[in-house]
Amino acid sequence: xxxxxxxxxxYGGIHALKGITLEVPENxxxxxxxxxxxxxxxxxxxxxxxxxxxxxxxxxxxEDITGKKTVDxxxxxxxxxxxxRRIFANLTVLENLKMxxxxxxxxxEIKKDMGKIFELFPRLKEREWQQAGTLSGGEQQMLAIGRxxxxxxxxLMMDEPSLGLAPLLVKEVFNIIQDIYNQGMxxxxxxxxxxxxLQIADYGYVLETGRIVLEGPGKELADNDEVRRAYLGKx
Amino acid sequence: xxxxxxxxxxxxxxTLLLAAAVIYxxxxxxxxxxxxxxxxxxxxxILGLSLNLVVGFTGMFSLGHxxxxxxxxxxxxxxxxxxxxxxxIYYMExxxxxxxxxxxxxxxxxxxxxxxAAIFGVLVGFPALRLRDDYLAIATLGFAEIIRIIxxxxxxITNGALGLKNIPSEKSLWFYWGICILxxxxxxxxxxxxxxxxxxxIRDNEIAAEAMGVSVFKHKLLSFTIGAFFAGIAGAMMSxxxxxxxxxxxxxxxxxxxxxxxxxxxxxSLTGSVIAGVVVTIAMEWLRIVERxxxxxxxxxxGIPGMRMVIFALLLLIIILFYRQGxxxxxxxxxxxxxDKLGVAKSKERGVS
Numbered sequence: 001x002x003x004x005x006x007x008x009x010x011y012g013g014i015h016a017l018k019g020i021t022l023e024v025p026e027n028x029x030x031x032x033x034x035x036x037x038x039x040x041x042x043x044x045x046x047x048x049x050x051x052x053x054x055x056x057x058x059x060x061x062x063e064d065i066t067g068k069k070t071v072d073x074x075x076x077x078x079x080x081x082x083x084x085r086r087i088f089a090n091l092t093v094l095e096n097l098k099m100x101x102x103x104x105x106x107x108x109e110i111k112k113d114m115g116k117i118f119e120l121f122p123r124l125k126e127r128e129w130q131q132a133g134t135l136s137g138g139e140q141q142m143l144a145i146g147r148x149x150x151x152x153x154x155x156l157m158m159d160e161p162s163l164g165l166a167p168l169l170v171k172e173v174f175n176i177i178q179d180i181y182n183q184g185m186x187x188x189x190x191x192x193x194x195x196x197x198l199q200i201a202d203y204g205y206v207l208e209t210g211r212i213v214l215e216g217p218g219k220e221l222a223d224n225d226e227v228r229r230a231y232l233g234k235x
Numbered sequence: 236x237x238x239x240x241x242x243x244x245x246x247x248x249x250t251l252l253l254a255a256a257v258i259y260x261x262x263x264x265x266x267x268x269x270x271x272x273x274x275x276x277x278x279x280x281i282l283g284l285s286l287n288l289v290v291g292f293t294g295m296f297s298l299g300h301x302x303x304x305x306x307x308x309x310x311x312x313x314x315x316x317x318x319x320x321x322x323x324i325y326y327m328e329x330x331x332x333x334x335x336x337x338x339x340x341x342x343x344x345x346x347x348x349x350x351x352a353a354i355f356g357v358l359v360g361f362p363a364l365r366l367r368d369d370y371l372a373i374a375t376l377g378f379a380e381i382i383r384i385i386x387x388x389x390x391x392i393t394n395g396a397l398g399l400k401n402i403p404s405e406k407s408l409w410f411y412w413g414i415c416i417l418x419x420x421x422x423x424x425x426x427x428x429x430x431x432x433x434x435x436x437i438r439d440n441e442i443a444a445e446a447m448g449v450s451v452f453k454h455k456l457l458s459f460t461i462g463a464f465f466a467g468i469a470g471a472m473m474s475x476x477x478x479x480x481x482x483x484x485x486x487x488x489x490x491x492x493x494x495x496x497x498x499x500x501x502x503x504s505l506t507g508s509v510i511a512g513v514v515v516t517i518a519m520e521w522l523r524i525v526e527r528x529x530x531x532x533x534x535x536x537x538g539i540p541g542m543r544m545v546i547f548a549l550l551l552l553i554i555i556l557f558y559r560q561g562x563x564x565x566x567x568x569x570x571x572x573x574x575d576k577l578g579v580a581k582s583k584e585r586g587v588s
Contacts, residue, residue: 048446074448086443088436090503099436102429103448144443151448197335 001026001186002078002155004048007056009042016042018210019056024155025203027193029187031218033194033208035230040190041083044157047188048080060155074103077154083128084163085140087147089133093124096132096143097152100150110150119147120179138169145176156180157188174200198222207229209225243570254416258408264309270408272520274476277411278469280512281418283496284505285465288422290494291502291565292431293458294438296372298490299359300466302379304483305386305469306355307348308474309393312402315342315475321399327397328390328395341405345414345471352467353460355382360459364452367441376487398481405475414472420463422505424459434458450519495551499560506568511561515547522546 002024009017017039027072029052045051047058051060065073079092088096097117101110118125121142141161141221144217148156161177162170174196181187181200191197198204201218206227214227221227262268282300289297318336322329329335339347359382363374386393392397405411425431433454436444445451474480496515500507522543529536554561 009307045439050442069450070445072444080446080538082442082446086440088439088443089433090439091432095432095435098443099432099447099449102433102436147447176485 001061002188003057003059004043004047005057005059006057007043007046007053008040008054008228009046009051011042013050016210017046020207020210020212021210022205022215023187023189026186027181027184028202028216029181029189029200031189031191031197031201031204032207033191033197033204033221034225036192037209038207039161040207040208041189043121044080044159044188047073047157048078048104050080064146071103074151074153075169077152078157079148079151079153080157081144081148081154081159083159085137085144087132087140087143089131091132092129093132093135093143094128095122096147097150097151101152103151109152111114112154113150117149120149120176121146138163141173142176145173145180149180152184155186155188157190159190160192161189162191162193170196194227195222199225239571241572242574244438246570246573251416253263254412258412262408267406270406271476272517274406274411275474276513276516278472278476279417279493279496279516280415280509281465281469282493283500283508284418284422284513285462285469286423286490286493287497287500287502287508288434288465289459289462290497291504291508292426292438293434293455294457295364295455296368297375297459297462298487298494299375299379299382299411300364300370300462300487300493301487302359302375302382303356303463303466304470304473304489305350305383305482307352307470308480308485309386309399309470310467311341311344311348311352311471312345312399312474313392313478314339315341315403316399316401317403324397325391325394326398327395330394331391334392334496339548341403341475345475346466348471349464349468353464355467356463357456360456360463364455364459376490376540379485379490381486382484385487386485396482398419398479399474400479402474402478402480404478405472407500411472411476414468417523418468419505419509422465425503427584430454430457435503458503493548498551499554499561501565503507503565504561504563504567506566507561519543519547 004020004022007017007020020039020043032043034040042051049068052067054130056066057064060076060078065076088099091099097114101113104110123139124143124146127139132140135143145161158177160175165173170193177187177189178200189197189201198218198221203224204216204218204221205212206214206221215225216224247577261273282304286300289295314337317338321335359375359378362376363371366374387396406455433444433449436447436449437451437454441451496511497508499515500509525546526538526540527537527540
């Protein structure tokens with residue numbers, strides 16, 4: 001569904017991505033794991049058009065989307081949940097969800113999707129009128145996911161959804177990801193929590209300083225000695 | 236969906252009619268001084284609202300408001316002055332012939348003041364809005380000064396440092412408060428439109444807004460331009476109120492007075508800006524008593540000009556330290572709140588007011 005070939009990104013003089021090639025097939029969870037500064041977030045930001053790559057090609061459903069504007073990429077069906085939740089703190093929960101559907105015009109369908117999201121997150125329904133900044137960390141993450149789903153993406157990209165959450169909530173977030181996946185969504189997931197991410201992923205890539213050093217089915221990677229040493233903290 | 240909708244519409248209409256009645260009686264019963272202060276208050280309310288749109292709703296820390304006001308004031312003044320007084324005033328260097336024989340009525344000239352200010356808004360915003368926070372503040376401050384220097388030096392258009400006199404005077408409350416109320420209604424509609432939500436989303440989190448498909452730069456420029464438009468309108472009204480303008484009026488200190496209104500009222504609240512605009516303007520006049528010579532605790536204190544500003548500076552300090560939300564925070568006046576207080580039955584489902 002999504003194909004990246006030899007993607008390179010520079011931040012000024014820093015060579016953040018040094019030629020990355022990866023693929024996200026339809027109805028699969030693909031995960032990128034790696035240490036800080038490996039280029040995981042940069043890859044997502046390049047896909048959604050927030051940074052422009054200096055070389056390489058990104059194709060989505062056969063169409064070249066390299067260097068397109070973020071607005072058009074969102075309309076085309078790729079939505080990013082940025083790192084650190086980034087909900088609109090001064091807007092209500094309902095308004096946040098409506099912002100998710102900003103690029104859409106079909107009012108009836110938006111209403112239907114809103115219902116679906118409240119079904120998925122009953123907690124958000126209870127807090128519909130609350131300012132999003134007053135929600136707890138876990139609820140904010142759910143709101144961020146709900147908001148992204150409101151744009152009715154074909155590919156959902158998540159940047160560290162478990163960041164700063166308690167272990168119990170991390171589990172819940174991963175259950176939600178699994179739920180969304182079971183409903184037929186394609187997901188590209190970035191995680192520091194490599195163990196959990198590789199458990200649910202169909203396929204995984206390991207990044208190191210802007211390069212892919214290892215790839216393979218999620219479970220296989222989780223059992224790989226090298227990965228275990230480097231990212232899972234087990235000898 | 237909302238059973239109160241009818242009541243609320245009725246209340247809005249009644250309030251508008253009431254405002255019209257107050258303006259009508261005010262025009263004939265208040266003294267000229269009082270009317271003048273109220274008109275000034277209307278101008279400051281518009282300035283507060285327009286700066287709040289930029290700073291409070293879109294989260295762009297702009298300090299260029301006095302520049303746009305300057306553009307609006309000069310445009311309106313030049314368009315309305317009679318050819319005879321133009322000949323009289325431009326004695327250093329005659330006015331360019333194109334502008335000499337123009338003599339527009341007040342209202343179209345006011346609108347034109349806004350339009351020209353909006354054009355400057357686009358010109359300034361295009362390069363400046365790539366910056367944010369303090370850097371944007373410094374850049375807009377600089378641009379406002381540049382506008383003022385240009386006005387001072389294009390003598391054949393603006394009469395330079397000598398300023399303009401004999402601008403047609405407009406005294407009625409109708410003109411000032413009419414435009415003011417219209418501004419409030421337009422901005423309220425804007426804030427509750429999808430553009431308004433995009434502005435607020437950009438304020439709360441630019442990256443998330445962009446990831447949701449809001450084109451950030453376009454909306455920033457839009458908000459900035461609309462802000463400049465209303466600043467221009469207010470500038471035009473200012474020139475009709477004072478009837479003489481010169482470039483030094485629009486120094487950057489003026490912007491801080493508007494910023495005071497925005498912060499005092501609450502960044503992100505139209506209601507707050509309206510209340511603070513009226514209160515600050517009236518307080519500015521009333522506080523003149525502290526500038527007179529006084530007897531304090533048996534001591535003779537000579538009149539100190541500028542004492543008012545000291546009081547306002549202290550007030551601003553106190554607000555920033557202890558009450559950062561301002562008067563209203565991001566809340567708005569709405570009829571639901573009033574009806575709740577009055578105990579009018581609530582509808583089953585709350586509507587978006």
